[in-house]
Amino acid sequence: xxxxxxxxxxxxxxxxxxxxxxxxxxxxxxxxxxxxxxxxxxxxxxxxxxxxxxxxxxxxxxxxxxxxxxxxxxxxxxxxxxxxxxxxxxxxxxxxxxxxxxxxxxxxxxxxxxxxxxxxxxxxxxxxxxxxxxxxxxxxxxxxxxxxxxxxxxxxxxxxxxxxxxxxxxxxxxxxxxxxxxxxxxxxxxxxxxxxxxxxxxxxxxxxxxxxxxxxxxxxxxxxxxxxxxxxxxxxxxxxxxxxxxxxxxxxxxxxxxxxxxxxxxxxxxxxxxxxxxxxxxxxxxxxxxxxxxxxxxxxxxxxxxxxxxxxxxxxxxxxxxxxxxxxxxxx
Numbered sequence: 001x002x003x004x005x006x007x008x009x010x011x012x013x014x015x016x017x018x019x020x021x022x023x024x025x026x027x028x029x030x031x032x033x034x035x036x037x038x039x040x041x042x043x044x045x046x047x048x049x050x051x052x053x054x055x056x057x058x059x060x061x062x063x064x065x066x067x068x069x070x071x072x073x074x075x076x077x078x079x080x081x082x083x084x085x086x087x088x089x090x091x092x093x094x095x096x097x098x099x100x101x102x103x104x105x106x107x108x109x110x111x112x113x114x115x116x117x118x119x120x121x122x123x124x125x126x127x128x129x130x131x132x133x134x135x136x137x138x139x140x141x142x143x144x145x146x147x148x149x150x151x152x153x154x155x156x157x158x159x160x161x162x163x164x165x166x167x168x169x170x171x172x173x174x175x176x177x178x179x180x181x182x183x184x185x186x187x188x189x190x191x192x193x194x195x196x197x198x199x200x201x202x203x204x205x206x207x208x209x210x211x212x213x214x215x216x217x218x219x220x221x222x223x224x225x226x227x228x229x230x231x232x233x234x235x236x237x238x239x240x241x242x243x244x245x246x247x248x249x250x251x252x253x254x255x256x257x258x259x260x261x262x263x264x265x266x267x268x269x270x271x272x273x274x275x276x277x278x279x280x281x282x283x284x285x286x287x288x289x290x291x292x293x294x295x296x297x298x299x300x301x302x303x304x305x306x307x308x309x310x311x312x313x314x315x316x317x318x319x320x321x322x323x324x325x326x327x328x329x330x331x332x
Contacts, residue, residue, distance in 0.1 A: 008253040010251040011251065012249070015035065018040050021166075021168050033236070035156060035157045035158075036156040037154070041203075043109070043203035047205075048074050050074070052071070052072070052202060054200070054202045055069070055071075055199070057126075059181075060196050066084075066144060066181065067081075067082040068080070070126070075292075075293075076097050076293060077098035077099075077117060079095065079098065079124060081094045083181070084284070086281075089282055092183065094121065095122075096120040097288075097290065097293075098120075106203075110199075111128050111133070111170075112128055125137070132150045133199075134147050135147075141183060146177050146181075146190060147177070148197045150175075152244075153246060154171065155249065156168070157171075158236065159231050160234055164205065169201065170200075171199070171200060171216070171225045171227075173225045174223025206330075210230055210332075212227065213326065213328075215267075215269060215324065216323045216324060217303075217323035221244050222318065223242040223321065225241075226239050226254060227239060228253070229256070243310060243316055248308075248310045252273055254270060258327070264280045265280075267280070274309075276318055277305045278304055279302045281302050282302070283298060284299045284301070285298055294331040295332070297328040297329075298327050300326065301324050303321065
């Protein structure tokens, strides 16, 4: 079994006003460290070679799970479009590595501006405004045309490894989504009543080798966002409970328990304000080894049971939430 660490409660500052992520010299701005309920950080990254920029959208519908990645690692763009048929367990996974991230466009503020990524048969266009986000993407046998309206709070966190290595992430979990998904030419209607979108917006300057855990679950009126390992010892966490669109920030460093020899066994993620079981029904494995760039990710899709507590101590039932839990190991 893989497990976490001693439970630690962090004491993070809530940031409510716009702030630059970096100083003029490119180092982390000290007063940017904290968390927010809406995107307030401007990712004014400088230099070249260690910067990471990405947008990940995960979409859960009754019939399919969709994963979309547009990313720039400075020396490479890594883009992908993934679809899982929940009835047949058939996967379609299209990915491309673009030298020097040519053709990629990323805005400095989450939720505002456009994202563009192109390469070898993949096209990704994300447009963000004050009313929501449109997502259009194509790859062989896959077409995505979705609208994700705004409507609730998100969790923004700055994780400081040092003044030179740091990450800003926005996790926006459980957002309603509607539109159309086409797989192999067959259209599927995506309905807000039973479909959910999750955003992982990332901007930062990372260590070369890193490992993380991430879990996100969505359902009507409730959602959970949990992370671990990569935030250890930084004084920041990326854990939160969403109830009727309101974020309840959880400052625990969580304990993760799962079986690396059998990823489909139930996982347990626990802390002082969280105790959930994750029950996988499918494992997605992604491996990349291009020498300087290498990745291994085990992302399991499944259902959640258990509970988490709000800021005022109310215990919220998480049974029936749908989403994923993952372990990723990167050299990048």
